[in-house]
Structures are given as structure tokens and as C-alpha cells.
Amino acid sequence: MGVVISLEEGKNKSASVKPLVDLTKTDMDRVNQLILSKAGSDVQMIPEVANHLISSGGKRLRPMLTLASASMFGYQGEGHVKLATSVEFMHTATLLHDDVVDESDLRRGKSTARMIWGNQASVLVGDFLLGQAFKMMVDVGSLEALDVLATAAAVIAEGEVLQLSVAKNLETTEDDYLSVIRAKTAALFAAAAEVGPIIANADKASRSALRSYGMNLGYAFQMVDDALDYGGKSADLGKNVGDDFREGKITLPVILAFRRGTQEEQAFWRSAIEKGESSDENLEKALGLITKHDALKDTIARALHYGKIARDALAPLPAGPLKDAMMEVIDFTIQRVN
Amino acid sequence: MGVVISLEEGKNKSASVKPLVDLTKTDMDRVNQLILSKAGSDVQMIPEVANHLISSGGKRLRPMLTLASASMFGYQGEGHVKLATSVEFMHTATLLHDDVVDESDLRRGKSTARMIWGNQASVLVGDFLLGQAFKMMVDVGSLEALDVLATAAAVIAEGEVLQLSVAKNLETTEDDYLSVIRAKTAALFAAAAEVGPIIANADKASRSALRSYGMNLGYAFQMVDDALDYGGKSADLGKNVGDDFREGKITLPVILAFRRGTQEEQAFWRSAIEKGESSDENLEKALGLITKHDALKDTIARALHYGKIARDALAPLPAGPLKDAMMEVIDFTIQRVN
Numbered sequence: 038m039g040v041v042i043s044l045e046e047g048k049n050k051s052a053s054v055k056p057l058v059d060l061t062k063t064d065m066d067r068v069n070q071l072i073l074s075k076a077g078s079d080v081q082m083i084p085e086v087a088n089h090l091i092s093s094g095g096k097r098l099r100p101m102l103t104l105a106s107a108s109m110f111g112y113q114g115e116g117h118v119k120l121a122t123s124v125e126f127m128h129t130a131t132l133l134h135d136d137v138v139d140e141s142d143l144r145r146g147k148s149t150a151r152m153i154w155g156n157q158a159s160v161l162v163g164d165f166l167l168g169q170a171f172k173m174m175v176d177v178g179s180l181e182a183l184d185v186l187a188t189a190a191a192v193i194a195e196g197e198v199l200q201l202s203v204a205k206n207l208e209t210t211e212d213d214y215l216s217v218i219r220a221k222t223a224a225l226f227a228a229a230a231e232v233g234p235i236i237a238n239a240d241k242a243s244r245s246a247l248r249s250y251g252m253n254l255g256y257a258f259q260m261v262d263d264a265l266d267y268g269g270k271s272a273d274l275g276k277n278v279g280d281d282f283r284e285g286k287i288t289l290p291v292i293l294a295f296r297r298g299t300q301e302e303q304a305f306w307r308s309a310i311e312k313g314e315s316s317d318e319n320l321e322k323a324l325g326l327i328t329k330h331d332a333l334k335d336t337i338a339r340a341l342h343y344g345k346i347a348r349d350a351l352a353p354l355p356a357g358p359l360k361d362a363m364m365e366v367i368d369f370t371i372q373r374v375n
Numbered sequence: 376m377g378v379v380i381s382l383e384e385g386k387n388k389s390a391s392v393k394p395l396v397d398l399t400k401t402d403m404d405r406v407n408q409l410i411l412s413k414a415g416s417d418v419q420m421i422p423e424v425a426n427h428l429i430s431s432g433g434k435r436l437r438p439m440l441t442l443a444s445a446s447m448f449g450y451q452g453e454g455h456v457k458l459a460t461s462v463e464f465m466h467t468a469t470l471l472h473d474d475v476v477d478e479s480d481l482r483r484g485k486s487t488a489r490m491i492w493g494n495q496a497s498v499l500v501g502d503f504l505l506g507q508a509f510k511m512m513v514d515v516g517s518l519e520a521l522d523v524l525a526t527a528a529a530v531i532a533e534g535e536v537l538q539l540s541v542a543k544n545l546e547t548t549e550d551d552y553l554s555v556i557r558a559k560t561a562a563l564f565a566a567a568a569e570v571g572p573i574i575a576n577a578d579k580a581s582r583s584a585l586r587s588y589g590m591n592l593g594y595a596f597q598m599v600d601d602a603l604d605y606g607g608k609s610a611d612l613g614k615n616v617g618d619d620f621r622e623g624k625i626t627l628p629v630i631l632a633f634r635r636g637t638q639e640e641q642a643f644w645r646s647a648i649e650k651g652e653s654s655d656e657n658l659e660k661a662l663g664l665i666t667k668h669d670a671l672k673d674t675i676a677r678a679l680h681y682g683k684i685a686r687d688a689l690a691p692l693p694a695g696p697l698k699d700a701m702m703e704v705i706d707f708t709i710q711r712v713n
Binding site for chain 2: 078080081082083134137138156157158160161162164165167168169171172174175176178180183184187188190191192193194195197198199201202
């Protein structure tokens with residue numbers, strides 16, 4: 038069940054994250070070292086739980102953004118490696134807590150930490166990683182970078198609570214959805230990209246440009262993720278098609294299909310999402326309605342819109358391979374749907 | 376079931392926290408204002424959950440320590456109010472997560488947040504308060520204070536995981552126990568007291584003195600708490616006698632009674648703690664064994680030992696009402712057992 042998306046502008050049709058990976062490779066090796074060392078503890082359960090998730094094969098897009106956005110402005114030093122590691126730890130901590138909150142069994146195709154070590158360990162190891170993240174940030178010594186990342190931490194948690202309170206509520210509007218994904222995803226992308234120019238002492242305009250790039254890339258990233266949940270394959274995705282459906286999550290494909298549906302269809306959505314009648318048969322029906330109302334196609338179209346804003350945010354910056362690589366990541370993020 | 380403790384030195388037999396409360400009252404009013412404002416959010420569930428715990432009547436000893444330890448060195452400014460609020464938020468976040476980890480129903484005589492709003496909200500609101508705490512610390516702008524508090528955050532989480540991994544294990548030694556309570560309680564007391572002299576630009580010796588005072592007060596505080604669980608009244612304590620027993624927690628009274636017990640008694644402890652046979656009858660038996668082996672009395676004796684170290688840590692500092700009040704808090708902390 039693939040989704041065909043049309044990149045209207047006919048731009049880069051086989052975009053890849055590879056140029057960014059290559060350009061940040063030396064620094065990412067140091068980030069990976071630091072991740073291993075800072076997830077270490079005499080308390081054996083901590084590295085076990087942390088490494089289970091850390092080694093589960095995420096692309097580490099967020100720390101790469103921090104490294105690239107610092108290097109872009111000629112940063113020389115160690116701070117970007119520490120901040121990139123902090124960003125990845127903040128993300129990992131969020132995932133550990135999310136899996137507890139969502140009662141998820143699988144993430145990226147592997148059992149979640151909570152299924153192996155229990156909810157308790159997932160909550161506490163998440164807290165530990167967050168503490169380690171803050172220690173590393175403090176170590177870098179930039180109060181401005183600290184401010185950006187601490188604010189992101191509070192916003193992320195606030196967004197997760199918001200998501201909890203709109204859960205299973207089909208009255209959720211597209212604006213509500215945007216607020217949730219801004220907080221739970223886009224805010225960390227924005228912070229990850231903004232701290233680069235901050236520690237490189239770049240000017241205010243560059244800092245705003247990178248923040249806007251990260252924020253809008255984050256919107257696009259989450260929307261595509263939410264689309265994939267109704268149209269990806271478990272192996273690629275590391276989760277099963279329909280996980281969000283079974284959890285009653287209100288994501289953009291559902292919001293669009295529900296709003297565009299007949300009364301009868303809306304009654305179906307209510308029973309499925311609000312009352313949890315999420316059998317395989319109902320998932321099939323939901324997928325049919327999503328297709329009927331172009332809800333996936335339009336979710337991707339919305340993602341493309343934010344991708345374009347990210348592109349325009351970066352456009353004024355001087356040309357160079359890092360800028361090109363970051364531009365390509367926008368297309369890559371959206372083309373994951375294919 | 377009270378415990379009679381002997382303050383061998385015949386010191387202050389009706390010690391009170393009141394002098395400290397009185398001396399910090401003006402600043403604590405501002406802390407309480409800031410707590411309300413920073414626990415606020417457009418996401419309605421956040422202030423509900425946060426205020427449930429915040430308003431449940433803890434003594435707010437930790438933020439008072441921060442205020443007192445800054446004022447002691449003539450600090451003029453706003454920073455101590457923000458740091459004190461951060462300390463209380465860190466503590467509140469820990470409690471929210473603890474209740475999830477321990478599956479507790481009651482705290483300070485009220486239903487825990489997780490019983491009312493669920494585990495999910497408790498995890499996420501805890502994360503939010505932690506984020507807000509870091510934002511306030513960053514706002515104060517002292518990298519040294521940030522370092523102390525961020526380190527405490529990581530240590531606390533590490534200690535909670537350690538506690539999880541020694542849970543229900545009767546081979547836990549008194550040293551293991553000390554490591555756990557150092558991390559889960561003493562580290563935050565130490566940080567709360569140390570950031571005062573830091574932002575007041577006091578000298579290194581004063582900073583060490585306050586840190587040592589806080590650390591050892593924290594040890595004493597936790598030991599007395601653990602004693603109370605086998606000898607307090609539910610109304611005073613806000614928890615029921617025997618909660619730790621029913622959860623299979625390995626605290627000092629159990630460690631001492633177990634180590635001093637006959638083979639038969641040790642077999643009883645194993646079935647009670649390791650296998651969870653924690654009926655009321657078994658609780659009565661456990662209380663009997665704890666009394667037989669002077670395990671409560673000696674837990675308090677250990678607490679007195681740390682109280683004396685706290686006293687000696689503070690002793691070299693110039694005399695004054697704040698110092699007197701902080702000395703009295705040591706005795707008060709231990710006399711709570713009566």
C-alpha cells in the first residue's frame with residue numbers, strides 16, 4: 038500500500054540523506070562515541086535500556102542538523118558534538134516516555150524497552166538521559182543554547198500532554214493537530230538547527246533562518262510519519278500500518294477523512310477511534326475512506342507546503358555543500374512516503 | 376506505634392522548622408507565586424495535575440534551604456527565588472515519576488496524581504515541570520548553579536534506577552542503601568543548599584560547607600522517612616505504616632532486622648519481601664522483628680550520625696539567625712519520628 042506523491046516542481050526525485058551523512062560523518066562518529074559514554078553508568082540497567090533504543094537504527098537526523106548548522110557557520114570546537122548528543126538524548130528520552138504513555142509494543146521493528154525492562158525502567162532511564170543531556174549542555178557553556186534547548190524540553194512535554202488531552206477526540210481540528218506536532222516534533226528540530234549558529238556566533242538572521250528551517254522540516258517530517266502509518270510497510274517503518282488507528286490517535290489523515298466524510302462515515306470513525314473498534318476489518322475500511330477522500334495525498338501536500346517554507350528559510354544563506362545537503366534532506370523527508 | 380528516640384546530647388528536644396519558615400517567609404511567598412505561574416499552561420491538564428501535588432501540603436524544605444543558603448551570604452536579587460522554585464519542581468517531577476514507578480495509590484494522605492489522571496499524565500507533567508525547572512535555572516544565568524542542579528537531576532534518575540535494580544533483593548547491604556538514598560534524596564538537598572552560596576558569590580569553603588550540610592541532612596531525612604514507614608501514623612505521614620513493606624522496598628530497618636535475624640527469621644523476610652507475602656499478619660510479624668532487633672532505634676541512630684555531620688559542616692560559618700534556624704532543622708528532621 039504505497040502512496041504516490043507528486044513533487045509538483047519536478048525537483049530532485051531521488052533525494053537522499055546521504056550527502057548530509059557524508060558531510061557530518063567525522064563529527065557524527067564523535068557523537069556516537071559520546072552517546073555510548075554518556076549512556077554509561079555503574080547501574081547496569083541504564084546502558085542496557087539506553088543502548089537498546091540508541092542502537093535500534095534511527096537515522097539521527099536531529100544531531101546531524103546540529104552538526105551541520107554549526108559547521109555551516111565555520112564553528113571550530115567541541116560544543117557542537119556535545120549539543121548534538123544532548124539533542125539525541127532529549128529525543129531518546131522522549132521516545133522512552135512516549136512508549137510508556139502510548140503503551141507501544143514495537144518501535145522501529147523491535148520490542149520497545151518497556152516490553153523488555155518494564156515501564157518503570159523506561160521512565161527512569163528517560164529521566165537519566167535527560168539529566169545527562171542537560172549536563173552536557175551546561176558543559177558547553179552557552180546560556181543562549183541552553184535557553185533554546187531547555188525551552189524545547191518544556192514545549193515537548195507540554196505538547197505530549199496536549200496530545201493526551203486531544204486523544205481519541207474527533208473534534209480535533211487541523212490547527213489543534215498543528216499545535217501538537219509543533220510541540221512534539223518541530224520544536225526539537227528547530228532547536229537542533231538553531232543551536233548551531235548560536236554556538237558559532239552567527240548573526241541573528243542566520244539563527245532565525247536555521248530555526249525556521251528546522252521547525253518547518255519538523256512539521257513535514259511528522260506529517261509524513263503520520264501518513265506512513267496509513268500507507269507504509271512494517272519493515273521499512275519499524276511499526277505496523279494502522280498502529281495509530283489502533284491507538285485511536287488523531288493524525289492529519291484521520292482529521293481530513295473525518296471532516297470530508299458523510300454522516301455515516303463519521304459515525305464509523307467515531308466507533309473506530311472513540312470507542313476503539315479497531316479490528317483489521319475496520320482498518321481496511323478506514324484505509325478505504327482515507328483513499329476515497331484523498332486524505333493521504335493531501336497530508337503529503339501539506340507536508341510539501343512546510344517543506345517549501347523550510348527551503349525558503351534556508352535560501353538566503355551562502356551557497357555551499359552543507360546548505361545543498363540540508364536542502365536535499367527536505368525532499369528526502371517527504372519522499373520517504375514512496 | 377511511636378518510636379522513642381534518644382538525643383544523646385540532650386540538645387533541643389522540641390526542635391521546629393518554624394524559625395526557618397519565618398525567616399524565609401517573604402521569599403517563600405514569591406516562590407509560591409512562581410510555582411503557580413510556572414505550573415500554568417494553556418493545556419488544562421498540566422496545572423491540574425501539577426497543583427494537585429504542589430498543593431498537597433509538603434513542607435517545601437528544599438526551596439527553603441536554597442533561599443536560606445543564599446540569604447546567609449547576603450544575596451540580593453531574584454535568582455534565589457527562581458532556583459528555589461526550580462528545586463521544588465525537580466522534586467515534584469521526581470514524585471510524579473516515583474508514584475508511577477512504585478505504583479503508589481496514596482501520597483501525603485491524598486490519592487496520587489496517577490490514580491486520578493493516569494500514569495501517562497504523571498509521566499508527562501513530570502517532564503513538563505523538569506523542563507520548566509531548567510528554563511528557570513537558565514534564566515538565572517549562573518552556569519555553576521546550572522551544573523550543580525543538572526548533575527543532581529542525572530544523579531537522582533540514576534539512583535531511582537539503582538533502587539529499581541536492588542528492589543526486593545535482601546542481599547542489599549547498608550552501603551547499597553546509602554548509595555540509593557544519596558542519589559534519590561541527599562543529592563537534591565545538597566544541590567538545593569549549594570546553589571545559595573554559588574549565586575551569592577560566596578567562597579569555595581562556604582559552598583562546600585553548605586553542600587555537606589545539605590547532603591547529610593538529606594541522608595538523615597530519608598532514614599527517618601524510612602523509619603516512619605514502620606512506626607508512624609498514616610495521618611501524620613500521609614502514607615500508611617507498612618507501605619514500604621507491601622512494596623517490598625529494602626530500607627534500612629529491613630536491612631538491619633534481616634542481617635541480625637535468625638535463619639528462620641531470614642526465611643520469613645524472604646517470603647515477605649521477595650515473594651510479596653505482605654499480609655497484615657506478616658506486617659505485624661515484621662514490626663515485631665524490627666523491634667526485637669532494635670532496627671528502628673538504630674536507623675534513627677544512623678540518622679543522628681548524619682545529622683551531626685551536617686551540624687559540624689555548618690559550624691564554622693558566622694553565627695546568625697539563619698544559621699541557627701538551619702541547625703534546628705537538623706533536629707526537627709530527626710525528631711519527626713516522635
